[in-house]
Amino acid sequence: MQCQICNNNDATIHLTEITDGVRSEMHICEHCATEQGITVKSQIPINELLSSLLAVQPTDDELFGPSEKEVSCPHCGFTLEQFRKEAVLGCPYDYEVFEKSLPLLIEKAHNGKTVHCGKVPSKTPKDTKKQIELLDLRQQLEAAVQSEDYELAAKLRDKIKKCET
Amino acid sequence: MKLTDISSDINEWFDGSGPLADIVISSRIRLARNLAGHKFLSRCSTAEKSDILKKLRDVLMSLDLGDKIFYISVDKAPVLSKHFLVERHLISRHHAFGKGPRGVVIAQREFFTAMINEEDHLRIQVLKGGLQLSQCARQINHIDDMIEQKVDYAFSPRYGYLTACPTNLGTAIRVSVMLHLPALKMTGQIEKFLNATRDMGLAVRGLFGEGSEAAGDFYQISNQVTLGISESDIISQFENVIIPEIVEYENAARNQLLSKEGDVLDDKISRAMALLRNAHLISSQEALFLLSHLRLGLNMHEHMGASTPAIDTLCRLIQQGGDADKSQGLSIATINRLFMLTLPAHLQLNYGKPLDPTHRDALRAKIIRSALNQEK
Numbered sequence: 001m002q003c004q005i006c007n008n009n010d011a012t013i014h015l016t017e018i019t020d021g022v023r024s025e026m027h028i029c030e031h032c033a034t035e036q037g038i039t040v041k042s043q044i045p046i047n048e049l050l051s052s053l054l055a056v057q058p059t060d061d062e063l064f065g066p067s068e069k070e071v072s073c074p075h076c077g078f079t080l081e082q083f084r085k086e087a088v089l090g091c092p093y094d095y096e097v098f099e100k101s102l103p104l105l106i107e108k109a110h111n112g113k114t115v116h117c118g119k120v121p122s123k124t125p126k127d128t129k130k131q132i133e134l135l136d137l138r139q140q141l142e143a144a145v146q147s148e149d150y151e152l153a154a155k156l157r158d159k160i161k162k163c164e165t
Numbered sequence: 166m167k168l169t170d171i172s173s174d175i176n177e178w179f180d181g182s183g184p185l186a187d188i189v190i191s192s193r194i195r196l197a198r199n200l201a202g203h204k205f206l207s208r209c210s211t212a213e214k215s216d217i218l219k220k221l222r223d224v225l226m227s228l229d230l231g232d233k234i235f236y237i238s239v240d241k242a243p244v245l246s247k248h249f250l251v252e253r254h255l256i257s258r259h260h261a262f263g264k265g266p267r268g269v270v271i272a273q274r275e276f277f278t279a280m281i282n283e284e285d286h287l288r289i290q291v292l293k294g295g296l297q298l299s300q301c302a303r304q305i306n307h308i309d310d311m312i313e314q315k316v317d318y319a320f321s322p323r324y325g326y327l328t329a330c331p332t333n334l335g336t337a338i339r340v341s342v343m344l345h346l347p348a349l350k351m352t353g354q355i356e357k358f359l360n361a362t363r364d365m366g367l368a369v370r371g372l373f374g375e376g377s378e379a380a381g382d383f384y385q386i387s388n389q390v391t392l393g394i395s396e397s398d399i400i401s402q403f404e405n406v407i408i409p410e411i412v413e414y415e416n417a418a419r420n421q422l423l424s425k426e427g428d429v430l431d432d433k434i435s436r437a438m439a440l441l442r443n444a445h446l447i448s449s450q451e452a453l454f455l456l457s458h459l460r461l462g463l464n465m466h467e468h469m470g471a472s473t474p475a476i477d478t479l480c481r482l483i484q485q486g487g488d489a490d491k492s493q494g495l496s497i498a499t500i501n502r503l504f505m506l507t508l509p510a511h512l513q514l515n516y517g518k519p520l521d522p523t524h525r526d527a528l529r530a531k532i533i534r535s536a537l538n539q540e541k
Contacts, residue, residue, distance in 0.1 A: 001353055014357050076208045088284065088329040090208040092199065092319035095327060102331060106324075106392065109332045111366060113393020116325030118336040119306070121313050131317075134202030142210050164202070 003029035073097045075135040091135060134163050166235040166273065168246055172514045175505045176253065176275040181497035183295020187464035188412050190343040190383065193254075194301040194400075195290040196309055197328050197337040201317040205329040206265070206282055214282055215266045221281045224315045225270040228308065233273040239280075240267050245519060248510035254292065256280055277308065285329050285337075287312070298340060298404045302396065325392065335392030340403050343372075344411060347382040347461040348418035351429060358414060359384075366390055367407070372453070381453030381504065382461075386411070416469075419461075423471055431475035434462040438479060442537045446526040452507050452533065460500045467497070482537060503533055 001011045009029035072079045078090025080101060089095070095102060107114050137160050144153040178191045199205060203217055222236060239247065239260060247261040256269050260283040267282035280288045289312070291305040319327040325335040333339075349355045362369050372383040386407070388399050422430040437458035441447075447455075462479045465471035483496040505511060507529040513519050516528060 001356075012356060014360065076204045078208060086207055088207045089205055089331070091204040092201065092321075092327040095321065095324055095331075106331050106334060109390075110335070110392040111390045113335075113390065115323055115393055116321075116335045117393050118325065118338075118395035118397075119309075120322075120325075121318055121320050122310065123313055123317075131202045131319075135204065138203065138213060142213070145210075145212065 001027050003027065003032055005029075005032040068098050068101045071097065075132060075139065077139075093132065093135065130163060134160065137163065166233070168237075168249055169514060171253075171273070171275065172249060172511055173506070175498070175502050178276065178292045178294035179501050179505060180294060181501050183293060183297055185408075185412055186295040186497075187468045188345055188415050189296040189408065190345055191254075191292055191294055192296055192298045192301050193290055193292045193339075193341045193343070194298065194305050195288055195339040195341070196305060197285040197326065197333050197339075198287040198289070198309070198312075199319040199327055199329065200286050201319045203286065203319075206284065206286065207329065209265075211265055217286050218266045218268055218281050220316065221279075221287055222268060222270065224312055225279050225281075227315075228311055230272050230277055230308070232276070234270055234277075235273065236268055236270050238268045239263075240265065245510055245513055249514050252505070252508045252510050257283060259283060276304075285333070296342065296404065296408055298342070298400050302400050306396075332389070333391055336394070336396045336399070337391055338396050338399060339387055339391075340399055341385050341387035342403060342408055343383060343385050344408075344415070345381075345383055345457070345460065346411070346415050347457050348422055349415055350382050351433060352418045352421055352426070354414070354418060358411070362386060362411075365407070380450055381457040383453075383457075419465055419469065419471075423465070423469070423473070427473055430462075431473050433458045434473075434475040434479055438475070438482065438537070441533050442482075443534070444530045445534075446523065447530040447533065448522075448526055449507065449509055449529065452529055453504065456500055456504050456533075460497065460504075463496055463500060499536060503536055507532055 003009045003011045004026060005028050009031060011027035011029055013028050013030060013033045015026040015028070069080060073090055073094050074097070075093045076090035078094050078097075080098060083089060083094075083098075103114055137156055141153055141156040141160065144150075144156055183189070183191075200217060200220070203209070203213065206214065209217070226234060226236060228234070237246070237250070239250070239256065242250075247256075250256045250269065251258050251261050253275070255271055255275065255278045257280065260267060260269070260280045263283065265282060267280070269281065270279040272278070276293060277289070277291050279290075289305060289308060291301045291308070293301050321327055326337040328334050328337050346355065346358070349358050359369055366389055368387045368389050370385045370387070372380050372385070386403075388403070390399075437455040441452075441455050441459070459479060462471075462476045463483065466476050466480050480496070483499060506515065509525055512525055512528055512532075520528065
């Protein structure tokens with residue numbers, strides 16, 4: 001379908017106007033829409049929205065409260081800088097660690113919603129303290145393996161097993 | 166269980182049955198879950214990923230799903246098998262070509278798959294033919310409950326199921342419906358439809374999910390918002406409002422083709438038949454594009470009683486075609502089978518070895534000619 005104004009480009013914007021019960025349709029191209037002063041609602045998929053939000057430098061401070069810019073998660077070592085690059089978080093506790101920065105993003109991605117509504121696990125997960133302990137033990141285990149301290153690694157593995165049961 | 170056991174036929178959800186199956190190809194629900202006490206995958210060492218994989222694999226293989234289940238180690242699978250699993254909608258591209266220890270658990274009838282270590286520790290999905298979202302929801306909820314008895318999921322009362330990417334947070338549910346919308350395309354209304362769908366905050370993707378084009382007029386519509394709206398509300402919106410409305414538009418476009426643009430419709434169908442019956446080299450894209458027009462013609466005959474010169478010829482052709490069973494219901498299955506079995510990885514897996522593109526195009530053309538010409 002060609003643009004009704006310039007008769008040249010493909011019409012990608014389709015407007016339906018109802019005035020006094022009379023319906024009129026208009027099919028125009030993006031260029032002519034801009035010239036006519038018609039603003040087009042952006043149709044960016046959320047994942048692109050996320051990365052574009054994260055990629056824009058000047059909004060960083062608004063998006064991530066400056067206070068959390070230097071913070072790294074004590075359980076996984078994750079920083080907001082890494083999130084900006086990878087668009088995925090490091091561990092479940094990042095949602096708490098970056099509690100000032102993430103809600104704005106979450107709100108944008110979920111149509112203004114910020115609180116869960118729906119299924120809740122019937123079995124309550126083990127207490128948070130234990131989960132954090134497990135995360136930290138696994139972090140220590142990794143460090144032990146990396147520094148080839150196998151004795152410590154074995155001890156940590158036993159501790160993890162005990163903590164899991 | 167080998168992949169070649171399933172590669173020679175279409176899967177259950179693609180056999181052309183199910184509610185509204187002339188337009189709604191399939192319904193799919195996917196849940197993302199992560200284990201509590203573990204980091205998300207981006208921060209996991211290979212050893213921790215292996216740990217998670219083993220733990221979840223053991224849990225999943227012990228489930229009673231009422232079907233045989235098998236496991237494929239995706240990181241060790243040959244490239245051709247990975248492509249096959251993607252074509253079959255059993256795993257995502259991201260999973261096929263990702264990094265690190267990862268795998269997939271598949272029910273033999275292919276209604277259920279569980280990707281382990283994709284973007285989240287676990288992504289389970291249930292797939293059914295036609296519009297069957299409530300049935301998918303019941304089944305996946307039950308499976309999720311069974312898994313939850315054996316592991317602790319990362320969950321917060323405020324944010325729900327915690328996912329690696331905040332865009333999946335909350336219910337962590339992705340509801341996707343695959344639609345065949347050739348008439349909206351032919352009548353030039355597809356852009357309008359796509360824009361309206363995106364305005365509603367829904368994602369529209371092609372046949373193979375993210376990044377794929379709408380080959381063969383197949384479109385996948387899915388929700389994007391997962392937080393602050395319950396699973397049942399999302400599903401009911403899809404099942405009672407969004408999808409019926411799209412189906413109505415496609416049906417209106419089909420009626421418009423019949424009543425006002427009969428020549429356009431017949432031209433598309435006749436050209437598709439002529440090319441598919443005679444071509445000796447045909448690319449996957451072209452095959453999808455042309456088969457789509459045959460599928461439209463057959464469905465219009467079956468569901469709307471449409472009769473035009475091209476549709477009548479097409480129906481006679483399919484009835485006489487290479488298919489052993491000539492019952493009407495199977496005619497759509499014949500086309501669906503051609504859709505799937507002529508995809509590149511299906512072709513090669515069934516042939517027994519990798520083929521270069523020209524040989525694939527020749528083999529694809531031969532399979533299609535033989536199905537549509539009774540030529541053996």
